[in-house]
Amino acid sequence: MSFLNRLAVEVAPDLIGCTLVRTMPDGTTFEGLIVETEAYDPGDPAMHAYRRKTARNQAMFLPAGYAYVYLIYGCYHCLNIVTDRADIPSAVLIRALQLETLPPWIEVPSLKQRPRMAAGPGKLCKALHIDLSLNSTVVRPGEPLSLKPRAPQFQQQLVAGTLALVQTTRIGLTKGVELPWRWYLAGCPAVSKSQSR
Secondary structure (H helix, E strand, O other): OOOOOOOHHHHHHHHOOOEEEEEOOOOOEEEEEEEEEEEEOOOOOOOOOOOOOOOOOHHHHOOOOEEEEEEEOOOEEEEEEEOOOOOOOOEEEEEEEEEOOOOOOOOOOOHHHHHHOOEOHHHHHHHOOOOHHHOOOEOOOOOOEEEEOOOHHHHHHHHHOOOOEEEEOOOOOOOOOOOOOEEEEOOOOOOOOOOOO
């Protein structure tokens, strides 16, 4: 997990282009390309563990490579990957996925909406049945959640400039709003919201 054992602001852009793998209890897997992330580091007033360790945020204090899943508005789950070292609260919010195959339980209103079934942290968790039962679980092959590194072709396209990442401010916050700690894949229809400032 050395890839994740760094500051969230370093890991977040590097997770764009990696693949999140969701393995269901029956062994079926669904994959999504990570196309949008946000970083939350120590000292960030928007970070859940900014003030202290609580029952809700204790997963953020685990070693790098664990899942931190929380509930917002009483109905939407959000998935974070814990980064940095143990006891240093730091995580990357996975904001959007470009799903390779849609799970059969997803109802798609139209073909136009198909790429947007995981365009947002709550939507991606709903699409892949990610909930509080996965909080504090390790993210690795053979577990319900795992990561695949960027494909060489994706990396080559980034270097060549045919693909690009946009860095901007985070969404839906009241604190730390000025920090440019959100990244997304430019031109991707699965991104939750395109903005730059």
